Amino acid sequence: MIVLFSTPLFTTYEVTGYDVGDYATDFSLKNVDGKMVSLADYKDTKGFIISFTCNTCPYAVMYEQRIIDLDKKYAPQGYPVIAINPNDAKQNPGDAFDKMAERATDKNYPFPYLIDESQDVTKRFGATNTPHMYILQKENDQYRVAYIGTIDNNPKSAEQASKHYIDDAMKALLSGQEVEVSKTKAVGCTIKWKSAS
Amino acid sequence: MNKYFAFIVLIFLSTLNGIGQTIEVIGVEDMENLIREETGRTRVINFWATWCRPCIEELPYFEAINQSPDYKNFEVILISLDFVEDLDSKVKTFADKKNIKSTIKLLDNVDYNSWIDKVDPSWSGAIPATLVVNSRFDRRNFFEKQFEGNELENMLKDFESELNQTNK
Numbered sequence A: 001m002i003v004l005f006s007t008p009l010f011t012t013y014e015v016t017g018y019d020v021g022d023y024a025t026d027f028s029l030k031n032v033d034g035k036m037v038s039l040a041d042y043k044d045t046k047g048f049i050i051s052f053t054c055n056t057c058p059y060a061v062m063y064e065q066r067i068i069d070l071d072k073k074y075a076p077q078g079y080p081v082i083a084i085n086p087n088d089a090k091q092n093p094g095d096a097f098d099k100m101a102e103r104a105t106d107k108n109y110p111f112p113y114l115i116d117e118s119q120d121v122t123k124r125f126g127a128t129n130t131p132h133m134y135i136l137q138k139e140n141d142q143y144r145v146a147y148i149g150t151i152d153n154n155p156k157s158a159e160q161a162s163k164h165y166i167d168d169a170m171k172a173l174l175s176g177q178e179v180e181v182s183k184t185k186a187v188g189c190t191i192k193w194k195s196a197s
Numbered sequence B: 001m002n003k004y005f006a007f008i009v010l011i012f013l014s015t016l017n018g019i020g021q022t023i024e025v026i027g028v029e030d031m032e033n034l035i036r037e038e039t040g041r042t043r044v045i046n047f048w049a050t051w052c053r054p055c056i057e058e059l060p061y062f063e064a065i066n067q068s069p070d071y072k073n074f075e076v077i078l079i080s081l082d083f084v085e086d087l088d089s090k091v092k093t094f095a096d097k098k099n100i101k102s103t104i105k106l107l108d109n110v111d112y113n114s115w116i117d118k119v120d121p122s123w124s125g126a127i128p129a130t131l132v133v134n135s136r137f138d139r140r141n142f143f144e145k146q147f148e149g150n151e152l153e154n155m156l157k158d159f160e161s162e163l164n165q166t167n168k
Helices: A058-074 A097-106 A120-125 A165-174 B002-016 B028-036 B053-067 B084-098 B151-166
Strands: A002-005 A013-016 A028-031 A036-038 A047-052 A081-085 A113-115 A132-139 A142-149 A188-190 B024-026 B042-048 B074-080 B103-107 B129-134 B139-143
Touching (some): A047 A120, A047 A142, A058 A188, A097 A113, A132 A165, A142 A165, B028 B074, B042 B053, B042 B151, B053 B074, B139 B151
Parallel strands (some): B024 B103, B042 B074, B074 B103
Antiparallel strands (some): A002 A013, A028 A036, A028 A113, A132 A142, B042 B129, B129 B139
């Protein structure tokens, strides 16, 4: 997965995100409650379900309840959800920090909802769309990327989905097996990158 | 007389429903055929949706190509990834309001991972995305980006000149 972007100082260059099997670097991002959140803050987890998502994308909205349900199902089994909003608020005012806080309260998010203001974490992961999911598996003190992609194969309805990629991956991970389908494409809205200038 | 009356009523109803284009709902095989078919022209297949702002912003460029005599070797097809339930309420309404002249088709298949690689293996799934394809000469180019300014025009000019070079 390649994301192209340019800055005024450099010519266009490429940033490649994580692939399955890579190790993710920890981050520190601001949660809607104002506190900073890092992976290292979680002492007793086996891993994480990271969700690049936002308030405004229709796909993120359609998957919102499913992301909440993932946390309810897998946090008790050692894989809590951490949601990260990657969108530039200038481009999408509905994804501004105060709107995120409103959304998290309204929907009673059981997980942190972090803002990636610099978009550095998003670029490091290589997320391109919302919602874009990453399962991280803790190995000693490292975070191995075990799955990248979408939640299931029907954005309209969880009930009508015939493939449950995250559930299948979690089932494998929790029983110590290899994840069979470890990479899918996440269809959704393009991440709204800051303009270069 | 009755027939004549029915005709008038039909005309009246069709104005009420909007006089824009009919939007065909297609499946994955139809889409593959659109890519594969060897018509004399190069197909410019744009994937978009009414909820996708950057898609809407770049639509005028595609409309311009579709209507310009300079680009008569190109055929613009706009494939909407809106849900089929929204065909009338959103896609048709949008197309009529904006008076879209390019052919619009709605791809009714939300199992994206089953078909996205058939468009292009490099496609992440984000829209807008555009496939420029000429199957007769086995040339294609895929863009996962929003076109701005003269980018679409210039890209198509380049595509055409490469096509002409290879077929000299």
